[in-house]
Amino acid sequence: MKKDIEKVGTECAVCGPESDEVVAVVREHEYSNTTEDLFTLVRCRRCGAIRLNPRPAVSEISTLYPSDYFAYDLNPAAGGNKWSPKAISLRRESRRLSSLVRRHSVRAPQSVYDIGCGDGTTLSLMAELFGPNVRTFGCEVNADASARARNAGHDIQNSLFEECELDRNTYDLLLSSHVIEHVASPREFLSKAASMMGPESVFILDTPNVANPVRRLFGRHWGGWHTPRHWNLFDPRSISELADKTGLQVVAIQQMTINMFWVWGMHSLVATKYPRTAEKFFNPRKTITGGTWSLLSLVLFQVLDRVLLVITRRGGQMRVVLKQSSGN
Numbered sequence: 001m002k003k004d005i006e007k008v009g010t011e012c013a014v015c016g017p018e019s020d021e022v023v024a025v026v027r028e029h030e031y032s033n034t035t036e037d038l039f040t041l042v043r044c045r046r047c048g049a050i051r052l053n054p055r056p057a058v059s060e061i062s063t064l065y066p067s068d069y070f071a072y073d074l075n076p077a078a079g080g081n082k083w084s085p086k087a088i089s090l091r092r093e094s095r096r097l098s099s100l101v102r103r104h105s106v107r108a109p110q111s112v113y114d115i116g117c118g119d120g121t122t123l124s125l126m127a128e129l130f131g132p133n134v135r136t137f138g139c140e141v142n143a144d145a146s147a148r149a150r151n152a153g154h155d156i157q158n159s160l161f162e163e164c165e166l167d168r169n170t171y172d173l174l175l176s177s178h179v180i181e182h183v184a185s186p187r188e189f190l191s192k193a194a195s196m197m198g199p200e201s202v203f204i205l206d207t208p209n210v211a212n213p214v215r216r217l218f219g220r221h222w223g224g225w226h227t228p229r230h231w232n233l234f235d236p237r238s239i240s241e242l243a244d245k246t247g248l249q250v251v252a253i254q255q256m257t258i259n260m261f262w263v264w265g266m267h268s269l270v271a272t273k274y275p276r277t278a279e280k281f282f283n284p285r286k287t288i289t290g291g292t293w294s295l296l297s298l299v300l301f302q303v304l305d306r307v308l309l310v311i312t313r314r315g316g317q318m319r320v321v322l323k324q325s326s327g328n
């Protein structure tokens with residue numbers, strides 16, 4: 001574990017310099033090979049966005065994302081078994097994305113760009129959905145994942161989105177799942193995305209939602225903090241205000257469940273007193289790829305999360321649909 005990693009002071013991603021209040025002081029609990037430093041989460045009093053202040057410097061990215069980082073754990077899709085949990089969840093995701101795109105697009109997309117595309121799974125879903133003529137592009141910082149996405153037939157750059165060079169003006173559909181909360185400047189991130197959109201383009205962005213009951217339940221142990229890797233966290237209001245400042249407008253927000261945050265939250269909570277038990281039952285690095293117990297716990301947390309979402313109409317993540325502002 002590194003000590004005293006390089007950090008930089010931050011302002012609210014939406015408002016700039018504004019007065020803040022401390023939400024929690026947290027530390028890494030998921031990985032034992034990153035940093036033992038403490039981090040302070042602060043909430044902007046004006047817009048409600050929550051961020052790390054100070055946050056790790058970009059130069060520490062390789063410290064924060066070790067080689068066993070869970071999102072890099074690319075188990076091949078369960079080949080052939082259409083009833084495997086992965087296959088079932090992919091079909092569900094495909095249906096959801098398809099209905100959202102059809103609702104907000106005037107025509108079927110001919111070009112799709114996935115920001116932080118991983119191994120290209122979502123791009124492959126889009127190719128299946130929208131037919132052989134759709135062109136699929138993406139950028140991905142992890143080299144193994146981007147190689148896999150390329151092998152699957154997608155046009156991929158292996159780099160941070162901020163550094164990606166774009167070879168065409170606009171894309172019909174932009175996707176980004178759980179990336180904006182990891183980047184140094186969410187405003188630059190959205191501005192760059194906006195520059196890739198035409199008047200009919202649709203951008204579907206998934207990110208945690210801090211305005212949800214599970215966050216209140218877990219407090220400083222909420223799984224969505226994912227400290228020190230989540231630098232900026234939003235709610236529907238703050239993400240809409242940020243979009244406004246980048247030439248985009250939010251046209252819809254879907255509240256969604258996220259059972260993984262329960263596993264990470266339980267790990268944080270239990271590990272304060274019983275670290276070995278936490279590792280055994282709520283291993284945050286094997287949330288998706290663990291055995292029977294992790295599957296069962298995910299199902300249980302999914303049910304709980306769904307019940308809370310139905311009652312409160314708020315989920316631990318939100319799917320934000322963005323278009324160009326009508327003034328553009």
Ligand SMILES: [Zn+2]
Nearest residue numbers: 012015044047
């Ligand atoms: Zn603010």
